[in-house]
Amino acid sequence: MKKIVVIGGGPAGLLSAIEASKYDVDVLVLESKKEIGITEHCAGLLSIEGLEKIGLNKLPSEIIQNKEIIGAKIFSANGTELVVEKNSNHALVVDRSKFNRYLASIAHDNGIEIRTNSRVKNIHRKSENIELVLGKQAKESRITTKVSILAEGRFPKLNSQVGLSNPDEIIFASQFIIDGIENLDKRYVELYQISKYAPGFFGWIIPIDNSVAKVGIGTRYRPAKKYLRNFINSELLKERFYSAKILREMSGAIPLGSYINRSYTDNILVVGDAAGQTKPTTGGGVILGGIAARIAGEIAAKAIIEENYKKSFLKQYEKRWKKEFARNLFIMKLVRQYLDSLDDKDIDNLLKIFNKPKYKQIFTSKGDVDNQQAIVWKLLTKLELWPFFMKTGLKFIFKKNKW
């Protein structure tokens, strides 16, 4: 019997497996697809600080598509631009398929077995253990384990089978890799907070170089691809995309509202998108899910060492990841809800205000891709902003409950 079985070979699953293996326990990863990293439904924008937190200080150069990102250009519907930047590069754009395969290679080097073509269809408790029932293509039809880490990603099927909930809010996303974009500066990510093109979220252009970028939108409505085409053909962008060519298309979804009520039960821990561990402001989940995954791997290994698989022991996983970033998620969720409640004119006014040097200075000094708490608190101390916040606050309170 394998001691720990991780279900899902995405970043959260692989990082939890890698962490657990450091405690010299048997770990098996089951992945439903025929290869690790087979679909790339991600922009791959990762902060350097965040990568350090998940133990990936130095990524191999072949994974990195752009290491020169120093800031972001934020645009409103009528073209007002706010540039937020740091003095040095602080984020990387990675090839997500290669990134996943790199994590799998570390797992392999740590002695972890990864079985592809192994979809777990059902999960149930069998006396003190957990029994997994696998799909037809898998090597074995049933596997028994002491601890299982559920890392199925955005649409988990197994959480409910063990009495846990699923992330309740989903953003639909579509992204094209496009070549031949005019006026692209590989040092800046472009963000478009425009309700017409990306209702309930935003559009992005994440440069790979000065001509090729990952261009995408997230929205609460479907089909996201239709919104993305409208975005690219919009008055704001169409000239820059006149001779552009779509190299690849991908679609996906991002759990955004909030993390699940409880991320553990007897013999079980849930990590990554399956637990709703994503940033409500941007949808990024690799770093936060990765931080939680490392904690899950450690606690799962300790459960094996101490032979204690009870939820009373495993709950320390949730306590620890919540201590790391639950407060940050709460603030970021309010920011996302506030931004969604603003109309395009409000966003335009907000960007105009933030263009003043004193606010740009706040963004430069307090800006953090993974944690926007510090900026929020600082901005709330600025009395000059309160008339705007009060004017728009009513809309926020009114719309908030709809989310």
Ligand SMILES: Cc1cc2nc3c(=O)[nH]c(=O)nc-3n(C[C@H](O)[C@H](O)[C@H](O)COP(=O)(O)OP(=O)(O)OC[C@H]3O[C@@H](n4cnc5c(N)ncnc54)[C@H](O)[C@@H]3O)c2cc1C
């Ligand atoms: C368009 C888009 C852009 C994004 N951009 C960014 C970004 O720039 N930065 C960022 O940090 N995040 C980004 N994200 C979010 C990021 O992709 C996710 O947060 C991240 O991949 C979550 O990792 P995970 O391991 O939890 O899930 P996943 O990456 O979804 O991995 C889950 C794995 O489990 C496997 N699986 C599922 N069910 C089973 C089963 N029953 N049995 C066996 N295997 C199973 C799946 O095949 C999959 O390989 C983006 C998402 C989208 C959609």
